[in-house]
Amino acid sequence: MSDRRFGTLLLIPAAIFILGLAIFPVLQSIWLSFHQILLALPGLGKKFVGLENYGRILTDPAARDSIGFTFLFVFGTTLCELILGLAMALTLNRSFRGRGWVRAAILIPWAIPTVVASQMWRYILNDQYGLVNLFLFGSDTASYQAWLAHPWGARLAVMAADIWKTSSFAALLLLAGLQTIPNELYEAARIDGASPWAQFRRITLPLLKPAILVTLLFRTMDAFRVFDLVFVMTQGGPASSTHVLQFYGYQRMFTEGDMGYGSAVSVVVFLTIFIVSLFYIRAMGTRLFERAKV
Amino acid sequence: MISSLRMAGIFILLTTLALAGCSTESPKEEKTTLRFVGWSFNNPEAWEAIFNAFEEAHPDIRLVREITPHSSTQFHALLSQKLRNQDSSMDVFLMDVIWPSEFAAAGWALPLDNFFSDEERQKFLDVPILANTYQDKIYGVPLFIDSGLLYYRKDLLEKYGFSPPGTWEELVQQAESIRDGEQSAHPGLHGYSGQFKQYEGLICDMLEFVHSNEGSFLDSEGGRALIDSPQAVEAVQFVRDQIIGGLAPRGVLTYQEPESLALFSQGNAVFHRNWPYAWAIVNDPERSQVVEKVGVAKLPHFPGGRSVSTLGGWQLAVSRFSKQPEVAWKFVSFVTSPTMQKVLALQAGRAPTRKALYEDPEVLAANPHFRDLFDIFLTAHPRPRTPLYPQVTNTLQAYFSAALSDPESDIPALSQRVREDLDRILAPSQGERSD
Numbered sequence: 001m002s003d004r005r006f007g008t009l010l011l012i013p014a015a016i017f018i019l020g021l022a023i024f025p026v027l028q029s030i031w032l033s034f035h036q037i038l039l040a041l042p043g044l045g046k047k048f049v050g051l052e053n054y055g056r057i058l059t060d061p062a063a064r065d066s067i068g069f070t071f072l073f074v075f076g077t078t079l080c081e082l083i084l085g086l087a088m089a090l091t092l093n094r095s096f097r098g099r100g101w102v103r104a105a106i107l108i109p110w111a112i113p114t115v116v117a118s119q120m121w122r123y124i125l126n127d128q129y130g131l132v133n134l135f136l137f138g139s140d141t142a143s144y145q146a147w148l149a150h151p152w153g154a155r156l157a158v159m160a161a162d163i164w165k166t167s168s169f170a171a172l173l174l175l176a177g178l179q180t181i182p183n184e185l186y187e188a189a190r191i192d193g194a195s196p197w198a199q200f201r202r203i204t205l206p207l208l209k210p211a212i213l214v215t216l217l218f219r220t221m222d223a224f225r226v227f228d229l230v231f232v233m234t235q236g237g238p239a240s241s242t243h244v245l246q247f248y249g250y251q252r253m254f255t256e257g258d259m260g261y262g263s264a265v266s267v268v269v270f271l272t273i274f275i276v277s278l279f280y281i282r283a284m285g286t287r288l289f290e291r292a293k294v
Numbered sequence: 295m296i297s298s299l300r301m302a303g304i305f306i307l308l309t310t311l312a313l314a315g316c317s318t319e320s321p322k323e324e325k326t327t328l329r330f331v332g333w334s335f336n337n338p339e340a341w342e343a344i345f346n347a348f349e350e351a352h353p354d355i356r357l358v359r360e361i362t363p364h365s366s367t368q369f370h371a372l373l374s375q376k377l378r379n380q381d382s383s384m385d386v387f388l389m390d391v392i393w394p395s396e397f398a399a400a401g402w403a404l405p406l407d408n409f410f411s412d413e414e415r416q417k418f419l420d421v422p423i424l425a426n427t428y429q430d431k432i433y434g435v436p437l438f439i440d441s442g443l444l445y446y447r448k449d450l451l452e453k454y455g456f457s458p459p460g461t462w463e464e465l466v467q468q469a470e471s472i473r474d475g476e477q478s479a480h481p482g483l484h485g486y487s488g489q490f491k492q493y494e495g496l497i498c499d500m501l502e503f504v505h506s507n508e509g510s511f512l513d514s515e516g517g518r519a520l521i522d523s524p525q526a527v528e529a530v531q532f533v534r535d536q537i538i539g540g541l542a543p544r545g546v547l548t549y550q551e552p553e554s555l556a557l558f559s560q561g562n563a564v565f566h567r568n569w570p571y572a573w574a575i576v577n578d579p580e581r582s583q584v585v586e587k588v589g590v591a592k593l594p595h596f597p598g599g600r601s602v603s604t605l606g607g608w609q610l611a612v613s614r615f616s617k618q619p620e621v622a623w624k625f626v627s628f629v630t631s632p633t634m635q636k637v638l639a640l641q642a643g644r645a646p647t648r649k650a651l652y653e654d655p656e657v658l659a660a661n662p663h664f665r666d667l668f669d670i671f672l673t674a675h676p677r678p679r680t681p682l683y684p685q686v687t688n689t690l691q692a693y694f695s696a697a698l699s700d701p702e703s704d705i706p707a708l709s710q711r712v713r714e715d716l717d718r719i720l721a722p723s724q725g726e727r728s729d
Contacts, residue, residue, distance in 0.1 A: 039378060040396045040681040044722060062692060127545030128557065141482050146545030151699060235367075237492025238547045239696035254371040256684040257378075257400070 026270060032263035039257030053264035063265070066243035073159055073244060074223040080163045081219055082212065085170025092171065093178045110168040118232035121161040122148070151241030154234050158242050161229055166222070170215045177211025178204070210284060217280040224273050245269050325356040328621055331373070332388035333364045336571065340641035344634050348625060355621060366390045366494050370684070377402040377613065385616040386625050389434050389609045391425050392677050392687070397611065398428035399681035404612040405431040409623045418647050425676050426609055433611055435630045436647035438638055440606030441674040442502050443667065445558060445566040445576065448589040450476070458591035462506070462532060465594050469541045469564045485541030487554045487563040492695035495550055497677060497687050498604040499567060500694050503529040505602040505675055506595035511690065512716070516680045517724055519716035521693070522709035529596065530705050534698050547699050559584060567593065569606060573663060574643030590663040592670060605674035607647070645671060685719045
């Protein structure tokens with residue numbers, strides 16, 4: 001047996017693994033999404049309905065609202081996480097006493113399981129004994145607010161919880177990027193009399209671009225798939241205001257047994273993430289290429 | 295070359311070994327294993343007592359329990375996953391009162407007519423038996439029954455010279471005067487506490503409001519929605535303006551049973567809507583500030599309507615995919631027996647489904663309201679009975695939550711849209727209808 005053949009042989013298990021766990025489910029979801037299948041009414045069978053399920057996503061106001069909030073969530077959280085993460089990374093990149101401790105402390109939110117963190121935020125925002133109310137109003141219990149009872153309050157709360165939790169992840173990625181920038185560049189800039197702002201704009205940002213793109217890619221993909229935060233904090237309420245696309249699809253598929261429509265929703269999520277990733281990877285590829293040329 | 299050949303040999307050997315390992319038979323057990331899937335009570339001792347008694351009575355059966363989430367919706371998601379996959383490792387499961395139609399139509403629950411005789415069924419309350427029946431077959435044995443009750447602060451009502459309210463309007467007046475009167479002594483006192491989060495409990499609370507105004511969610515056939523009738527719209531408007539916007543803290547829009555009960559048991563609400571289990575908790579000195587200060591009454595109604603309580607409760611059902619229905623039935627009949635239902639009534643405050651237990655002196659001593667409010671259990675009102683209930687409830691939950699959480703919501707317009715949605719959802723079940 002040649003080495004090449006042996007190599008192929010060794011790859012087979014991994015290929016089967018990926019085929020079974022990633023590609024097959026995606027193909028099956030796509031197939032299901034062209035059918036009407038109601039688990040509670042097996043008598044209806046598996047009726048082929050073409051693109052009807054996709055049409056439903058476009059016409060159902062509840063689906064449209066959850067698409068709207070999903071995009072708001074992705075855009076809002078990714079942007080805030082990038083800015084906060086950059087601030088944290090820049091701080092951590094300086095040397096000061098106790099830096100090791102601060103680095104560890106900043107990672108704590110990211111290390112807490114999302115379900116635990118979501119539950120914690122529910123308590124913090126509670127209308128009777130929540131910490132937020134205690135800080136804002138002290139013993140004036142009559143002014144305590146039920147933050148999660150207002151549609152916009154709940155939306156912002158879910159987004160804030162996500163930003164709190166994953167900014168440190170963004171910081172970690174950006175910090176790794178910062179550490180690859182050679183110190184000599186800053187020294188040279190200082191000798192030339194560049195202000196710190198100019199140094200940041202002319203040196204840090206351009207050289208950090210690949211790391212920023214990687215961070216954006218990871219955060220965008222993750223934010224599109226947000227589910228557990230909503231599931232624990234609000235269950236989509238009040239007034240369906242915190243329905244994200246994944247939760248909406250989960251409800252159709254798992255609580256209602258509407259397999260076809262639920263699959264169509266997950267295919268839409270899949271395709272959106274796929275397209276966004278392609279876009280990022282393209283951007284990253286050319287940047288890296290340009291750098292290599294220099 | 296040789297080394298790669300040898301490695302290929304090792305690879306094949308290892309794979310074979312691994313596969314062989316999988317098929318090694320485990321030593322045979324003498325006991326039959328029975329698998330039960332369900333949630334655990336607030337007071338797990340009650341369950342423990344029942345399971346221990348079962349294993350003592352059936353030394354040949356080993357009981358394996360899988361504890362599930364308590365939330366009906368999440369439990370449903372888990373169960374339907376198992377049943378869809380035809381999982382034969384589950385024999386018996388707990389079933390919410392709203393599931394039998396769906397589980398029967400989907401072919402997930404085993405019809406129990408061969409085990410559960412007509413004569414035996416006569417001993418149970420009619421309403422839960424009806425709820426477990428789908429197209430003339432029975433799919434579950436009721437374990438305990440739930441029914442919406444009005445808990446009130448006996449001490450406060452007496453102090454202000456009120457008797458429990460008959461109409462919702464009276465409830466509002468009483469709560470307002472008590473709240474105003476106690477303003478200086480107890481500024482955090484609210485008038486009402488109930489369940490208004492966007493979840494299944496919202497449907498239970500709203501059914502009581504809508505039906506006590508002679509409204510309805512669906513017609514009696516379950517084929518058409520009536521949610522935009524003037525009576526239904528009026529009831530929803532009342533809840534938005536008088537309950538959410540008046541008596542209750544706005545936080546009730548995020549409350550399920552435990553949070554709403556905490557508000558009441560900490561002494562911060564005059565009226566509270568909950569199931570029978572709350573009685574044991576409000577009278578438990580370790581968990582409540584209002585021990586012996588609470589009364590229980592029928593829920594109020596609107597002028598011209600009558601009091602309506604939503605039917606809740608849990609049943610035991612046998613999976614269609616169980617390989618040992620006879621063993622499963624042994625467990626079902628044991629757990630739903632008079633003795634075990636009595637354990638549940640005494641230790642967990644759960645209302646029995648067997649009529650005879652409502653004359654049992656011990657049960658009545660622990661739960662005096664079982665006697666006074668017996669007819670609530672006789673007339674509890676079921677939620678719509680259709681295999682498409684999960685779709686119906688999600689649609690209604692979204693509607694009620696939208697109508698209640700915005701003080702300016704256009705309820706007539708919302709209700710009309712949700713009526714059209716419901717009619718569309720129910721359309722496929724019309725073709726299936728054989729009766």
